[in-house]
Amino acid sequence: MSNPGQSLQQMRTAAPLVHNITNFVAMNPMANVLLAIGASPAMVHAREEVSDFAGLAQALTVNIGTADDAWGAAMIDAAEVMNDAGRPWVLDPVGVGATPFRQQLSRRLIALRPTVIRGNASEILALAGRPSAARGVDGGDGVDAAMDAAQGLARETGGVVAASGAVDYVTDGADGYCVANGHPLMARVTAMGCSLNGVIAAFCVDQPPLEATVAALASYGLAGETAATTAQGPGSFQPAFLDALHDQTPDALDAGARISAT
Amino acid sequence: MSNPGQSLQQMRTAAPLVHNITNFVAMNPMANVLLAIGASPAMVHAREEVSDFAGLAQALTVNIGTADDAWGAAMIDAAEVMNDAGRPWVLDPVGVGATPFRQQLSRRLIALRPTVIRGNASEILALAGRPSAARGVDGGDGVDAAMDAAQGLARETGGVVAASGAVDYVTDGADGYCVANGHPLMARVTAMGCSLNGVIAAFCVDQPPLEATVAALASYGLAGETAATTAQGPGSFQPAFLDALHDQTPDALDAGARISAT
């Protein structure tokens, strides 16, 4: 595992343009997260232009949280552009277990072999066709329960799978890492997982996806820890979190990252 | 009137999944409000899945703020699921007096007999076909002017009607309560009324709608008062308000609620 601080530094130097097709709840905080950490976000989903825009971007994220058939088609268009260009893209199968529509759309996107799939443990379990304790879009399962499912899914796609939670688990189907950074207040703020997708995508630009994903998770979780030291609750946590992402140095990330091989 | 602190406690114990079909401006703050107070929000509107999702939820909110014909159909689908299941749903007729489209959609939704209708006084007047001083989506009428209209509307639907403002008025057509909690800064932050719909819906899960709505209004207004003690303006009010919702104890709500029967 290369050091995560170097990965952060490389991302900031590249300052990649990250194209996001994400849900309406996440669009604003995700753009702010990407700006705070040093990337350049754009939210573009109209089929009239989504392929043109994807052609300009260094990375893509796709999130099914408020998708419909038209958005699903745009997601597939954009993912195909990234695949043709050999650029990374991240899939977030939000609430995939909740409706047949989400299951079907997620399956179509997984068939395009995303560079990284990130979900909570319940979503990873549901993708793998296993029972989960999810309810709506909130997961109810621990990451331990999802490790086998994550490995199987990574082997199916040839990509990286990250199950995020109190402890995150990241695997490419062969190697696996746990990332223990984070804070419970992150679960009381909406779209924190969605916004993380953009950070993962930004780190993956010209970096090996497994290491880049691990570094992104550590950076994000550590910023949450930093924010929690001054936050009074989930409201004051949000500006403090953006400040922490903005101020995080590579050295602080190397010192604070809690990454372990499994 | 049972005590509002008990109602808050019961809501937090249930931590209900609240399905929201709300406007784009409100989606993010409403999700954060529901997470802060202890419920589980989901924003789902695509007709491809809205009925499936409604079937999973304990309560629903419907807000016409940025609706179109397709969303209107999804709202009706979801409301019918809740009616069939005997679960509560809340209608917010945002800016109903502004356009014929809003009037027609609101009338179709009212015919489905929402558990609670919540609007500002101008919206309640407009729903009842009476003249109002509204302009755009901002109300211009006081709650006093809307009491008769609210009672008539409640008798028409068999549900609860809440006219919110500096003082809120809540009625089921027979009994009525005034809730005097709140702070003027709440009117300088967007989507505060929209987000309140979710709190009302969460309180209504397995609770009598009149009492639950009154308790929700008191809780929300009291959090506004708490936030205003530290806020420097409408910007710093927002994180402080989420912190206050998160930190509010049942005892503090019982002590601070200003509820009176009318």
Place this chain on the structure above:
Amino acid sequence: MSNPGQSLQQMRTAAPLVHNITNFVAMNPMANVLLAIGASPAMVHAREEVSDFAGLAQALTVNIGTADDAWGAAMIDAAEVMNDAGRPWVLDPVGVGATPFRQQLSRRLIALRPTVIRGNASEILALAGRPSAARGVDGGDGVDAAMDAAQGLARETGGVVAASGAVDYVTDGADGYCVANGHPLMARVTAMGCSLNGVIAAFCVDQPPLEATVAALASYGLAGETAATTAQGPGSFQPAFLDALHDQTPDALDAGARISAT
């Protein structure tokens, strides 16, 4: 140049209803910006009602950031209502250089002769058909490079063109002003430019567009300077910025505005 403080005071007294057809990222912060400074925002884009709503508004903003064909048609409908009524409207050609769809939609909107066009320097250059260093929706050009393009565009439309950046340039094709207010943190927060459109539109109500635009830019930039004195980063900047807009007095604006004729 009349004093900007008087322009701010006149806007607050009018408290105009500003109708915004803007992108999903900007809807929430833009509504909060308008409420904080003292105007009344509404976000309405459905073709089912957009013309009816425009008829109620004192000013309109149109932003192509997340448009599609249906939204484009709604933008044209609403702009025509404003033109017929002789009311001001502001066009923001977000990322116009990024895709053919954006170029074509922008050209159709420019043909309707917006009262004010506001973009970053890269967008103004792209509108004028000149090469720019833009990437995605972030500009890469300085305002100096866009002055000629802005003047030409203003002469084409008969309106005002504002190229915003570290220093803003505003022209009606004959006279020109530079506004040097602002702070670098504003570029690390999403939708700051988009939200500014609403402030410009509000100032333009019953005020001469060139002077009103200059005053709006000074007011907005000065609020950014005020916020930066207490912000710890781009997260804490946001609530501080809304507080600063809310608290800004006409005298403080006159004292702090850095406007120069060119």
